[in-house]
Amino acid sequence: MMSGEAESIEAKMEDLKVGEENQACEQGDGVDDDSKEDIVDPWNVATSSSKGIDYDKLILRFGSTKIDDALLERFEKITGHKPHHFLRRGIFFSQRDVHQILTRYEAKKPFFLYTGRGPSSTSMHVGHLIPFIFTKWLQDVFDVPLVIQLTDDEKFLWKDLKAEEAQKLGYENAKDIIACGFDVNKTFIFSDMNYIASCPEFYRNMLKVQKCVTYNQVKGIFGFGDSDCIGKISFPAIQASPSFSNSFPAIFGTKKDIPCLIPCAIDQDPYFRMTRDVAPRLGYPKPALLHSTFFPALQGAQTKMSASDPNSSIFLTDTPKQIKTKINKYAFSGGGASVEEHREKGGNCDVDIAYQYLTFFLEDDDRLAELREEYSSGRMLTGELKKELITILQKMVAEIQERRKTVTEDLLKEFMTPRKLNFKL
Incomplete structure (x- = not known):
């Protein structure tokens, strides 16, 4: 998933005219001027507060729903599992349509998990582990398939990296992700650079999303400027496409009605507000989301972790x-x-x-x-x-x-090979 440089999404949201979530986001921008102290978009997270981002204001601005006790109680009743401490402590604090996912699970209908990683360094740090620790727990609790997107193409477009370097970083990060303990029989990890070239169904979904979103809309959502390369403008369709089950024919065949649940940091929400608006027009279910707070840098909530600053966080290679x-x-x-x-x-x-x-x-x-x-x-x-x-x-x-x-090249290849996963449709 993405990080990089761009203008604040907040300053651009007035131009956005698509979708109920995006409209809610526009309305929320005027709720409280203090919320403008926090900059949160897929490329920038910044705050002037020593306590960090004001997440209650962010929920209002983005138009999502706070995770409340009623949802946690229903989760425990339906699954038989005590909610993860990330849920109990508000680390995952916001959601979209999780009740619908629980209803499907209760009715023994399938869904899948989708999360991702934007590889920008050879080693992940402990902050990068948060979505994967939680996603693994969800996979274990629900016993469902998982797809993990490595957005090496995004890093190539936003960073000063050669395409081959970005792809290599993705493979190294995939080894860190596998080391979190995911089940190889239920998990597919894919590199955008590889998978898109080999899967016509995924590419067709990209095209469908691209056709549904205008240039003005994508500028409004993501703040792209006239000097941004066209690759950046088209990238949101790539991050949207794993939300649709028929993007993975080896796993789901031609089924297009299986929804996904996406655990991610809330800065990724703009991608999926766009996706949720487009999905019904394509005849697909909207993805559900679980949003996490941000993991602070060692130097405090007002600073940002950086792969180029080894002292900003604890890396998985540290002694x-x-x-x-x-x-x-x-x-x-x-x-x-x-x-x-x-x-x-x-x-x-x-x-x-x-x-x-x-x-x-x-x-x-x-x-x-x-x-x-x-x-x-x-x-x-x-x-x-x-x-x-x-x-x-x-x-x-x-x-x-x-x-x-223990993550050999053969095991990495197995995780990254499109194949039938072990679950019941």
């Missing part, structure tokens, strides 16, 4: 020593300026990066609540909180590194 050094040296602290001040006033968990990372990677709710109480009261110092995080990240990254060693 235990590097993880310890990065957390201790670079993780923004919400603690007091001195031990005495911290003991007196306590730490601020809302801005402390060690605590924020623990909300993602510490599964034990009781332990997380205990750490919040101890740190907020001043009884626990910043160094002690960071030590908790270091232990968890060292273990998690080491386990992924061990699994990645």
Whole structure:
């Protein structure tokens, strides 16, 4: 999925005239001028707030629906599984049509999962793991097929990369993704550069989407300018096409009525608002979505993680020593300026990066609540909180590194070969 440079989607949304979600987005832009402090689109995520993006305002602006207790209760009742801690803690906080997916599951009707990765570096960082950790859990809970799109073509168009370099990065990232533990019998990973050339059905869906969206509309949605290459303008149709089951004839045959559920960060929502508008006109079901919050850089919510800055995050190639050094040296602290001040006033968990990372990677709710109480009261110092995080990240990254060693070229080829997957239609 995408990231790069472009104008803010917010400044362009007034031009958009397609679809109910896009209209809701236009109406939401005027709700509160403070929301304009946050820039969120597929290429830029920026905020002036030390606490990060205001997600409630973002829901209003994008016209999505907040994940509430009623949805979580229904999820648990239908699946028999306690909602993932990403759901319980609001890390995945927004949705579109998830109730309809649950209704299909309850009626024993099929659906599939779709997520993706825009490869821009040889190694993923822990922030990149969030959608894959959650998607794997969804795959295990629902026992459904999954397609993972590697948008190497997008990175070639937006980055200073040769096509061969972008494709190679995609293969390396695919190995990291496989190391998350996906079931090879239920998962298809594909490179856009390879798959589009070999699958007429996928290409036909791209063309159908392209024909339904005008140049003015795509400028309004994505903020493209007159100097952008035509590849960028046509790319949204490529990211839309995996939403349709007949884009994968080896998996679904000619069936075009099987919907998908897309777990992704909310900056990807513009692609799927466009897709949801186009889908009924093509005779396809609208994709459902689960939106996640953004994973903060080590230096704090106002900064951005970058593959070119190794100190902005923890990478999956980092050694235990590097993880310890990065957390201790670079993780923004919400603690007091001195031990005495911290003991007196306590730490601020809302801005402390060690605590924020623990909300993602510490599964034990009781332990997380205990750490919040101890740190907020001043009884626990910043160094002690960071030590908790270091232990968890060292273990998690080491386990992924061990699994990645087992990802042979043959296994990679198996994941990336179009084939029948193991599920019931």
